[in-house]
Amino acid sequence: MRLIVAIGGNALLKRGDTLGIGEQRRNMGEAASAIAGLAREHELVLVHGNGPQVGLLALEADAYKGAPPYPLDVLGAESQGMIGYVIEQAMRKALPERDVVTVLTQTLVDPDDPAFANPVKPIGPVYDEQTARALAAERGWSVAPDGPGGKVWRRVVASPAPRRIVELGAIRHLVESGCLVICAGGGGIPVLPGEGGAVEGVEAVIDKDLGACLLATDLEADGLLILTDVDGVYEGWGTPGQARIETVSARSLDPASFALGSMAPKIEAVRNFALASGCPAFIGALDQAADILSGRSGTRIDP
Numbered sequence: 001m002r003l004i005v006a007i008g009g010n011a012l013l014k015r016g017d018t019l020g021i022g023e024q025r026r027n028m029g030e031a032a033s034a035i036a037g038l039a040r041e042h043e044l045v046l047v048h049g050n051g052p053q054v055g056l057l058a059l060e061a062d063a064y065k066g067a068p069p070y071p072l073d074v075l076g077a078e079s080q081g082m083i084g085y086v087i088e089q090a091m092r093k094a095l096p097e098r099d100v101v102t103v104l105t106q107t108l109v110d111p112d113d114p115a116f117a118n119p120v121k122p123i124g125p126v127y128d129e130q131t132a133r134a135l136a137a138e139r140g141w142s143v144a145p146d147g148p149g150g151k152v153w154r155r156v157v158a159s160p161a162p163r164r165i166v167e168l169g170a171i172r173h174l175v176e177s178g179c180l181v182i183c184a185g186g187g188g189i190p191v192l193p194g195e196g197g198a199v200e201g202v203e204a205v206i207d208k209d210l211g212a213c214l215l216a217t218d219l220e221a222d223g224l225l226i227l228t229d230v231d232g233v234y235e236g237w238g239t240p241g242q243a244r245i246e247t248v249s250a251r252s253l254d255p256a257s258f259a260l261g262s263m264a265p266k267i268e269a270v271r272n273f274a275l276a277s278g279c280p281a282f283i284g285a286l287d288q289a290a291d292i293l294s295g296r297s298g299t300r301i302d303p
Contacts, residue, residue, distance in 0.1 A: 001041075001042045001043065001222040001223060002042070002043040002045075002175070002219065002220070002221045002222050002223075003038065003042045003043065003044055003045070003221060003222065003223045003224075003225055004045050004047065004212050004215055004216035004219065004221045004223070004224050004225070005035065005038065005044060005045070005046050005047070005212075005225045005227060005289075006047045006048075006049075006208055006209050006212035006224070006225070006226045006227065006269075007031065007035070007046060007047070007048050007049070007227050007286060008049050008208075008226075008227060008228040008229060008286070009049040009050075009051055009052055011027060011028055011031040011048065011049075011087075011227070011286055012024040012027050012028050012031075012048070012052075012053075012083065012086065013027065013052050014027060014229070015229070019052060019053070019056045019125065021086070024083075024086055025086055025089070025090070028086050028087055028089075028090040029090050029093070030287075031090070031286055031287075032087075032090035032091050032093065032094040033094055034286060034287055034288075034289040034290070035091065035094070035289065036091065036094035036095050037289065037290050038225075038289055038290065038293070039091075039095055039098065039180055040095075043175060044180055044181075045171070045175055045180075045181045045182075045183065045215065045219065045221075046087065046091075046180070046181070046182045046183075047182075047183065047184045047185065047187075047208055047211060047212040047215060048083055048084075048087060048182065048185045048186070048208065049185075049186060049208045050076065050079040050080070050083055050185055050186030050205075050208070051121070051122055051123045051124070051186070051205065052123070052124060052125065053079040053082065053083060054072065054075050054076060054079050054123050054124070054186065054205060055123035055124015055125060055154070055155060056124060056125065057070075057075045057078055057079060058070075058072070058075055058123070058124065059124065059125075061075065062139070071201060071203050072157065072190070072203045072204060072205055073189050073190055073191065073201025073202060073203065073204075074201065076185075076186050076188075076189045076190065076205065077104060077189050079185065079186060080102070080104055080105065080185035080186065080189065081102070081104065083185055084102030084182050084185060085102070087102070087182050088100050088101075088102055088182065091180060091182075095180065098178075098179075098180050099177075099178065099179045099180065100179065100180045100182070101174055101179050101180075101181055101182070102181075102182040102183070102185075103167055103170060103171055103174070103181060103182070103183040104167075104189070105165060105166070105167050105171070105183045105184045105185065105188045105189065106165075106166040106167065106188055106189045106190075106191045106199060107162045107163075107164070107165055107166065107184065107187060107188025107189065107190060107191065107206050107211055107214070108162070108163045108164040108165075108166060108191055108192070108193060108199065109160040109161065109162060109163055109190050109191070109192065109202065109204065109206065110160060110161070110163055111192050111193075111202070113158075113160035113161060115158050115159050115160040115161070115204070116158045116160060116204070117158075118158070119142045119156045119157045119158045119159070120144070120156055120159060120260055121156055121157050121158070121159035121205050121207060122144070122146045122154040122155065122156050123154065123155055123156070123157055123205055124154055124155045125154070126146060126152040126153065126154055127143075127152065127153050127154065128151075128152070128153065129145075129150065129153050131153075132153035132154070132155075133153075135155070136155075141155045141156075142155070142156050142157070143155055143156060144156045146262075147262070148238050148259075157203075157204060157205050158203070158204040158205070159204060159205055159206060159207050159265075160190065160202075160204050160206065161206075161210060162187055162188060162206050162207075162210055162211045162214045163214075164214075165184060165188060165211075165214060165215055165218060166188075166191065166199060167183070168215075168218055168219070171183050171215070171219070172219060175219065183215070184208070184211045184212065184215050185208070186205060186206065186208055186211075187205070187206025187207050187208040187209075187210060187211030187212075188206050188211050189201065190202050190204040190205065190206050207265040207269075209226055209265045209266045209268075209269040210265055210268065210269050210272075212224060212226070212269060213268075213269035213270070213272050213273045216273050216277070217272075217273055217276045217277055220277070221273075221277070221279065222279050223279055223280055223281065223282065223293075224269070224270060224273045224274075224279075224281040224282070225281070225282045225283075225284075225289070225292065225293070226266050226269065226270060226281070226282065226283045226284075227284065227285070227286040227289055227292075228266070228283065228284070228285065228286065229285065229286070230284075230285060231244065231284055231285040231288060231297055231298060232244040232245060232246070232283060232284050232285075232297065232298045232299040233245045233248070233258075233263070233266075233267065233283050233299040237258075237259075237263070244299065245299050246295075246299060246300065247295075247299070247300045247301075247302065248299065248300075248301055248302070249301075249302055249303075250270070250271045250274035250275050250281075250301050250302065250303055251275070253267050253270075253271045253301065254267075255267040255268040255271065266283055269281070270282070270283060270301040271301065274301050274302060274303045275303060277303075278303045279303070280300055280301060280302050280303070281300075281301040282298050282299065282300055282301065283298055283299045283301070284297050284298020284299065285297065285298070
């Protein structure tokens, strides 16, 4: 089975971790064992998040005043190389018999996407509200609460919908050659159509789950698996009566009823993939990856 697996930022950074490379290597080493089990049974393509890393790279670029700060598309490319390297090392250790390759991936977006006027995608470190608002005033950022309760805040940026994976043909060739491919990191480097078929970068961050959905659809995948830090989709999340949904029809899911910028894009991704492909999608916890596919954990979304 050809399976596109989207791993959330928790594969590299858990809540409360520093942004150090040591924590990312340790966490990815733990994640690799769960992913390796899937790779031994299925044709696997990995997509990863990059929100914390892009935000950190932006802060580092801003700290050096000898040159203008790098734009988000360049930072996205930098993060793909850095995270791809960490994932490659962990996966090669877990699967020494397999070729593992990272593809620097660009994703075309629409210049008229309304998301450019409504930034919602969180990137970078977490702050308390007072610090976040002070940084927003100082640096011209947009900021918003990240998670329930409004206890932590983060910078938010535009997150336009992905339209086309520029390197799709190369990715397909590598997958069909038997490689474990890491691609479309952070949803892909956001680019706009330019003159003569060329593309040019744009200041945005694409949601990795929506990028994974597009990739899975265009690669004719048999399934889309979104791995995160919760063990499925819940009704009444955060309430005393919350309950995990085991199986649900894609047509009955409404992304607008879930948290914007976190679970909502995951619901949109699995819904769109299931309806477009006629194949199932899954959401669940990273360390329960095999159990999700077998129905013992997570949430299965049927067409």
